[in-house]
Amino acid sequence: MQLYTRILLGMVFGVLLGFLVGPNSMLLPQDGVQWSGNDVVLRAPNADAPPVATAMGIRQARVVRQVDAGFVEARFTIDAAQRLRLIDAGVEEAKTLEPGAEVTGFVSLDRPTVRRYARTGQFLVDATAWIGDLFLALIKMVVVPLVFASLVVGVASLGDFRKLGRLGARTLALFTSTTIVALIIGVGLANLVQPGTFMSDADRTQLLASYSGAADSRVSAAADAPSLTDQIIGIVPTNPLSSLANGDMLQIIFFGLMLGVALTLLPTRRAKPVVDFLDGLNEAMVMLVHVAMAIAPYGVAALLFKVVGSTGLSVLAALSVYAILVVAALALHAVLTYGSIVTFGARLNFLGFLGAIRPALLLAFSTSSSSATLPVTKESVEENLNVHPEVSSFVLPLGATVNMDGTALYQGVAAIFIAQIYSIDLSFADQITIVTSATLASVGAAGVPGAGMITLALVLTAIGVPTEGLALVLGVDRLLDMFRTATNVIGDATAATWMARLEGYDIEVLAPGADRDDPNRGFEGRLDEEPHPVKVESGD
Ligand code: ASP
Numbered sequence: 001m002q003l004y005t006r007i008l009l010g011m012v013f014g015v016l017l018g019f020l021v022g023p024n025s026m027l028l029p030q031d032g033v034q035w036s037g038n039d040v041v042l043r044a045p046n047a048d049a050p051p052v053a054t055a056m057g058i059r060q061a062r063v064v065r066q067v068d069a070g071f072v073e074a075r076f077t078i079d080a081a082q083r084l085r086l087i088d089a090g091v092e093e094a095k096t097l098e099p100g101a102e103v104t105g106f107v108s109l110d111r112p113t114v115r116r117y118a119r120t121g122q123f124l125v126d127a128t129a130w131i132g133d134l135f136l137a138l139i140k141m142v143v144v145p146l147v148f149a150s151l152v153v154g155v156a157s158l159g160d161f162r163k164l165g166r167l168g169a170r171t172l173a174l175f176t177s178t179t180i181v182a183l184i185i186g187v188g189l190a191n192l193v194q195p196g197t198f199m200s201d202a203d204r205t206q207l208l209a210s211y212s213g214a215a216d217s218r219v220s221a222a223a224d225a226p227s228l229t230d231q232i233i234g235i236v237p238t239n240p241l242s243s244l245a246n247g248d249m250l251q252i253i254f255f256g257l258m259l260g261v262a263l264t265l266l267p268t269r270r271a272k273p274v275v276d277f278l279d280g281l282n283e284a285m286v287m288l289v290h291v292a293m294a295i296a297p298y299g300v301a302a303l304l305f306k307v308v309g310s311t312g313l314s315v316l317a318a319l320s321v322y323a324i325l326v327v328a329a330l331a332l333h334a335v336l337t338y339g340s341i342v343t344f345g346a347r348l349n350f351l352g353f354l355g356a357i358r359p360a361l362l363l364a365f366s367t368s369s370s371s372a373t374l375p376v377t378k379e380s381v382e383e384n385l386n387v388h389p390e391v392s393s394f395v396l397p398l399g400a401t402v403n404m405d406g407t408a409l410y411q412g413v414a415a416i417f418i419a420q421i422y423s424i425d426l427s428f429a430d431q432i433t434i435v436t437s438a439t440l441a442s443v444g445a446a447g448v449p450g451a452g453m454i455t456l457a458l459v460l461t462a463i464g465v466p467t468e469g470l471a472l473v474l475g476v477d478r479l480l481d482m483f484r485t486a487t488n489v490i491g492d493a494t495a496a497t498w499m500a501r502l503e504g505y506d507i508e509v510l511a512p513g514a515d516r517d518d519p520n521r522g523f524e525g526r527l528d529e530e531p532h533p534v535k536v537e538s539g540d
Contacts, residue, residue: 003296014301014366017301018306058076064104069109070110071106074106075102143371152278156275186411194420212471334487374397386505386508391505400492403488410480447485
């Protein structure tokens with residue numbers, strides 16, 4: 001079976017398991033209760049009863065029985081650390097409790113911060129999460145050395161500054177213009193559909209209460225974002241080794257470019273060993289991606305099980321119009337904008353193109369990280385579309401870092417949606433501000449899960465919408481992140497193919513199955529090759 005088929009099966013399996021036996025499963029008994037506020041556990045099943053002080057700091061409990069429609073009786077054990085924390089907080093009665101003591105209380109189900117869940121489902125998610133994390137770690141492990149080595153080799157082999165300048169200018173122009181088109185589509189549709197008018201007051205109160213804590217942390221993360229000029233100066237690393245160590249992608253790209261250029265200025269005798277070394281390193285990283293992809297089907301199953309299992313269906317229902325609008329707008333952008341560029345610019349069949357990058361798409365969807373997907377995107381366009389590494393090693397890392405059309409579009413829709421819920425009228429000038437600030441915010445967002453949510457705070461501030469409003473959309477963020485990351489990755493691959501065509505390379509969609517016939521191409525086959533042991537000449 002082809003690798004991508006196995007990944008697809010893994011995804012389907014993960015999603016089904018998430019619905020059937022995840023924490024929100026309807027099949028399993030909802031025998032746990034979680035809450036995010038303090039003093040939620042009361043002494044009696046009565047809204048006016050005093051809180052059970054010992055419940056402070058405890059966030060979940062086992063449901064013993066359902067008292068009535070509004071209350072459950074819940075029991076939890078406190079450990080030694082919780083007991084000490086409570087004594088520190090001045091709770092006298094905690095002194096009489098032994099660590100491990102069982103405490104009982106009543107939890108009001110009407111509170112917006114309270115949620116019931118299946119404890120078995122949560123246990124299954126916790127027990128399998130490591131498989132997804134291990135897979136992600138294996139892929140992320142190669143990102144920095146791969147980007148650096150392939151970029152230096154790519155630039156050194158270009159050997160022509162004018163070509164490099166032209167490629168850079170065209171790529172940045174394409175990135176900016178597609179992002180603006182994405183925002184026009186998103187902002188236009190959000191004005192047309194008015195998703196904010198579909199939300200009930202009850203849902204609004206519930207969402208604001210449930211997610212306000214999580215929203216606060218996004219806002220404070222966004223407040224630390226440096227200014228644009230600082231960001232531009234920050235691209236030049238003061239210490240390239242620390243950029244590599246910290247995985248600062250823009251600095252790595254800058255240093256890689258400069259080093260590649262410097263190598264072309266040296267006599268070949270001096271430059272060749274460095275380029276050969278990095279070329280070998282690059283090849284070895286590609287091989288490691290293949291090794292990691294061998295466990296991809298299991299990894300994506302575990303990742304999706306966690307996401308689907310942990311997303312509450314009630315949140316999804318409350319935000320359904322908004323979520324459908326975001327997905328539809330992303331799809332429209334992919335088909336209209338990328339479809340036209342691939343068809344008329346790169347002169348490839350768009351469906352064939354999507355098929356060629358399908359391993360990257362599936363991975364983007366399940367990991368929600370364009371930067372973790374980067375090694376696979378690169379491999380897909382090079383091996384399945386014949387894009388020359390000279391082009392892909394420059395365009396793709398840059399794209400995974402700054403070109404996020406999906407994120408920008410999403411931010412445009414989210415900003416208008418939140419403004420509508422707060423009944424804030426946005427003028428035409430405000431809408432233009434959304435387009436400019438979301439373009440910058442998407443550039444500033446890192447290619448990791450949830451990054452677009454943090455920089456959305458900047459867009460909201462720019463148009464004077466309260467940042468607490470982030471709480472309204474947080475519940476479905478992880479789910480929508482999958483779709484916007486997939487869009488981001490299609491955008492990067494589109495740019496790579498068109499740029500390759502403009503640079504005069506022959507690109508083509510590799511016929512399905514051809515990667516199996518030629519073991520050097522595509523994701524199948526490479527690992528079937530015989531290992532070539534490296535003989536080290538001994539000095540004596
Ligand atoms: N997860 C997205 C990406 O990696 C960024 C975002 O929109 O949060 O491309």
